[in-house]
Amino acid sequence: MTANRSSNRLLNGLSDQDYDLISTGLEEVDLPQGFHLATAGQSFNHVYFPCNGIASVIAVSPKGRRAEAGMVGREGFTPIGGLVKASEGPFDIVIQVAGHGLRLKLTALHGPVDSSPALRHLLLRYLVAFNHQVAFTALSNAAHTIDVRLARWILMSQDRMQSSKIALTHDYLSLMLAVRRPSVTIALHMLEGQRLIRSERALVVVRDRSGLEDYAGDAYGAPEREYRRLMDIEPVKTIPRVGAVAPLI
Incomplete structure (x- = not known):
């Protein structure tokens, strides 16, 4: 699958003039599962704009304890520290669901960000939106x-x-939830019992999105609405299916 500007909602939000400032430095890249976009305590040279797939931002303690702090997909870019010229941080950023995207060298990002207030403002708004996700x-x-x-x-x-089909392994789910795998199995069975999902080997199938949103209650929705407000982006329309609604980002 070919990566392009319109597949990443952040890049798609740029004016043509601002996009031209960075377009020559963008290169397509496959994002296979397990690929590290950044490693805790080590310098990184690129920022990534996923067009598909999911990157997991994992906080790593000095003793090596790990927990997912947030996720990044087609709505943003990562590592966000690259925006403020911080070329390393205490995070592993790992592709958990394979996809593809575009990457840009930090040296090709900083000049355009410094010269274009509009570009800088859009990327900073995403930084704030991501911070809301981490807080929630x-x-x-x-x-x-x-x-x-x-x-x-x-x-x-x-x-x-x-x-509706998402390649989520039990290992990834246990990392996301910061629990052991048996707890993941129990939680999956609870959602299956409500006929909200179907769980298969390394795959979760959403059967009833609106019901899943009701089940999540106030755990879901606030950061997603804040993303739309900050980025001034309308929700994507999806092909209608029984029990489904359009995702919020």
């Missing part, structure tokens, strides 16, 4: 049960994949 992840981890948190992450993953 912390809130959800503290306030919601595992099954509700799982419903939230499945919804967030579907937003970025635009498909």
Whole structure:
């Protein structure tokens, strides 16, 4: 599949003039599962604009403890530290659902960002939107049960994949939820029992998106609406299907 500007919602939000400032430096790149976009404590040289797939931003403690802090897909770019010329950080950023995208060298980003207030403003607005997602992840981890948190992450993953079928392994789900795999299995069975999803080997199939949103309750929706407000982007329309609604980002 070919990566292009319109497949990444952030790039698609740029004016033609601002896009021209960085377009010559953009290169298509495959994003296979397990590919590291950044490694904790090590310098990185590129920012990535996914057009499909999901990158997991994983906080890593000095003793090596790991937990997912956020996810990035076609709505944004990563690592966000590249915007402020911070070329390393305490995060592993790993492709969890394979896809493709565009990447840009940091040296090709900083000049256009410095010269174009509009480009800088758009990327900074995304930085704020991503911060909202991370904050609500912390809130959800503290306030919601595992099954509700799982419903939230499945919804967030579907937003970025635009498909009812999402390749989510149990290992990834356990990392997302910061729990052991048996707890993931129990939570999946709870959602299956409500006929909201179907769980197969390394695959989750969303059967009833609107029901899944109801199940997630206040765990899902606020950061997604804030993204739309900050980025001034209308929700994507999807092909109608029974029980489904358009994702929020």
